[in-house]
Amino acid sequence: MIELQGICKTFRVAKRKSGFRRAVKALVSREIETVHALSDVSFTVKDGEMIGYIGPNGAGKSTTIKIMCGILTPDSGNCVIDGRTPWKERTAHVRHIGVVFGQRSQLWWDVPVCDSFDLIRDIYRVEETAYRQTLEELTELLNLAEILKTPTRSLSLGQRMRCEIAASLLHRPNMLFLDEPTIGLDAVSKIAVRQFIKRLNKEQGTTVILTTHDMQDIEALTERILLIGKGRILLDGSLDELRRRASVQKTLVVEYSGAPPALSAGMTLAESREGRMVITLNPAVCPASEAIARIAAQTDIVDVSVSGISAEEMVAALYQEYEI
């Protein structure tokens, strides 16, 4: 159970201007700017939930994660995770969480992966039999058998990410924070990572909080989405809810043989080629079924497909709507 209430965090940043003269001036007097990284952030996550935490760069995602991991102390507000305040009871708290930062490694660079794992076992004081069992499971699920003896620096990014995830789960945390776990991965590795996370959440009931810019991650994994922008939580709901909210437009692609059909109210032509039309629909005026029926009456339809907007477009629309 994660409860955040009214979390605020500001950073004081010294403003630097470019140019030698200003740099010299900055030695004497500096302009200090206060950046509100988080203002009044509150949300609750139940055990076993999987949350997608999204927002543009610099919105405050990482700051929130760092507060939940006990790295940063907020200026005000409360955060209670499984009955503990992260920054007050750091060691007790971190024993129960796993964290993966996609852009940073937690493995020791020059030694084989299994040596890193052994050291992590000792750091967390994991009991030997439990460790063996966990490692065996993870090795099988993440397909690590062949790379355990390889030094981290020789691994490909996809291999390394699988090892990172395994490393963060060796102590069997009941909560997992993933900060951009699929960044830079190829399609196969991405799918492997996603499948594993999904399975972990379903079978072990691990609470997962995922920040990402990859909307396919969100579509594949999470039921609930938190949208943050400029340090505030803007939306909290399911992907479908957001989609309904973001836009009601649908896209209709028709392939036909014969005369091009005429469009009626609620249909806008987006693209047209010989035998193919892309039409943007406003379902309030003209539902998809009706649109298809009308077109079918005028021409022979070879193929037809209807799609809502992609998650990517939806999020872009949301960012625009909130001007973040």
Next chain:
Amino acid sequence: MKLYLKYLSIHVRSSMQYKVSFALLTLGQFMVSFTALLGLWFMMNRFHTVAGFALPEVLIGFSVVLTAFSIAETVARAFDVFPVIISNGEFDRMMMRPRGLIFQVLAAKMEFSRMGRLVQAAAMLAYAIPASGIVWTPDKILTLVLMIVCGAVVFGCLFLIYAAITFFTIEGLEFMNVLTDGGREFGRYPFAIYGREVLKFLTYVVPLALFQYYPLLYLIGRETGKFYMFLPLVSLLFVFPAYGFWRIGLRNYKSTGS
């Protein structure tokens, strides 16, 4: 402690991955030690007393400071590169581990080539002990041990403060070197020769003199009070302000990047 050894073994295995680099570094450290010993030899040829201290007596003081500094540096080397540990995000990771932070920082970087300086300090000590003409009774041996051990702790505290300042700013750290490297360099001579004000500062604020100057007086028989023998223990009080400062810095930690 067991975990520290595990970290140690990881570091050994890591540096063995780069055999040539390791060999060259050790060789380089040896050369540095060697030139320092040469400098010592020249110094001995030129001067015979400093502010009323005979050279062998000065040497004892110097080798104590150097040994203490080298021990502190070998163990607490990581604090020296603490700005790097912070900026590459390693410190974030440490905060996510259920272990003490100071322990993790100490275990994060071990520089075996630094042992070179330790060897040099030990060699100097080995020379100065018989050359000083001091009769080594058990109480004097104890005094010497206290000087070295407490000295290492005080230098360690200075490194800790150095690291804690990094939480607030990464600029202007150089002034701390006056106390760390400077402490080592000025420690060549009994601190009293720098004047009364400096001695006061080094007694009450940064207690370098507590493990060098005062017990040295006892060692060479200028003072006979047992009080002087145990002054190095008083310097251990420096641990509290140093640790307090570290805690304050920690609360101010800002982390870096995304």
